[in-house]
Amino acid sequence: MAKSNKPIFWGLFAAGGTVTAFVTPVLVLITLFAAMRFSPALFTYEYLHAFAANWLGKLVIFGIILLSLWHAAHRLRVTVHDFGVRADTLVAYVVYGLAGLGTLLTIIYLLRI
Amino acid sequence: MSSKPYVREMSKTTWFLSQPRYKRYMAREVTCVFIFAYTFLLIVALARLAQGPDAFQEFLNALRSPLGVLFNVAVLIATVYHSMSWFNVTPQAMPIQMGEEFVPGKIIVSAHYGAWAVVSLIVLFLGV
Numbered sequence: 001m002a003k004s005n006k007p008i009f010w011g012l013f014a015a016g017g018t019v020t021a022f023v024t025p026v027l028v029l030i031t032l033f034a035a036m037r038f039s040p041a042l043f044t045y046e047y048l049h050a051f052a053a054n055w056l057g058k059l060v061i062f063g064i065i066l067l068s069l070w071h072a073a074h075r076l077r078v079t080v081h082d083f084g085v086r087a088d089t090l091v092a093y094v095v096y097g098l099a100g101l102g103t104l105l106t107i108i109y110l111l112r113i
Numbered sequence: 114m115s116s117k118p119y120v121r122e123m124s125k126t127t128w129f130l131s132q133p134r135y136k137r138y139m140a141r142e143v144t145c146v147f148i149f150a151y152t153f154l155l156i157v158a159l160a161r162l163a164q165g166p167d168a169f170q171e172f173l174n175a176l177r178s179p180l181g182v183l184f185n186v187a188v189l190i191a192t193v194y195h196s197m198s199w200f201n202v203t204p205q206a207m208p209i210q211m212g213e214e215f216v217p218g219k220i221i222v223s224a225h226y227g228a229w230a231v232v233s234l235i236v237l238f239l240g241v
Binding site for chain 2: 018020021022023024026027029031032033034035036040041042045048049052065068069071072073075076083084086098109110112
């Protein structure tokens with residue numbers, strides 16, 4: 001049987017779907033508060049910098065961003081197909097490429113903090 | 114295969130408009146666009162955070178535009194829809210068997226909603 005990379009992408013999709021289901025709405029709510037000038041503690045430089053300065057904080061941020069990216073990328077690939085685009089290989093390169101780029105940038109920025 | 118296979122007439126781009134449950138499916142799938150975009154917003158925030166307090170303040174100022182508010186409202190609606198659609202199918206995605214019987218779906222779904230509420234309240238408590 002030919003080797004398939006499906007389990008990797010499917011696993012990231014499922015884990016990402018679960019993490020985004022539990023965590024993302026409340027994060028977006030806090031971002032919305034920040035956008036509406038309610039100045040939530042989480043969205044201040046001091047709080048975020050202190051959180052991202054230690055390894056546990058870095059790991060939490062990396063985990064949330066990594067799983068969100070790969071969840072969204074995998075679902076986007078299927079969704080583009082559902083909207084009638086049949087260039088699956090190209091679409092896969094683009095969406096997984098974006099997710100890979102986002103992952104790489106996240107690592108670089110986290111290491112600079 | 115027969116010589117004249119049956120091919121159903123269906124639009125490749127608007128097929129999901131024909132039935133309410135197809136529309137709900139597409140609504141659920143499209144939430145990923147918002148989650149993708151929001152995650153890149155987080156990455157930008159991280160980049161600005163790494164550059165220092167002034168850069169981060171600039172990011173906050175940019176976020177505090179009508180577009181920033183509108184974007185976050187749209188993402189909030191999409192992510193809540195994603196969460197509900199994700200939790201509502203958990204009995205099918207991971208049925209739990211105890212002895213001879215399966216745990217009723219309602220209990221599995223309620224447990225997820227309960228955990229969602231707890232996680233959200235903890236993050237709100239710590240972050241607001």
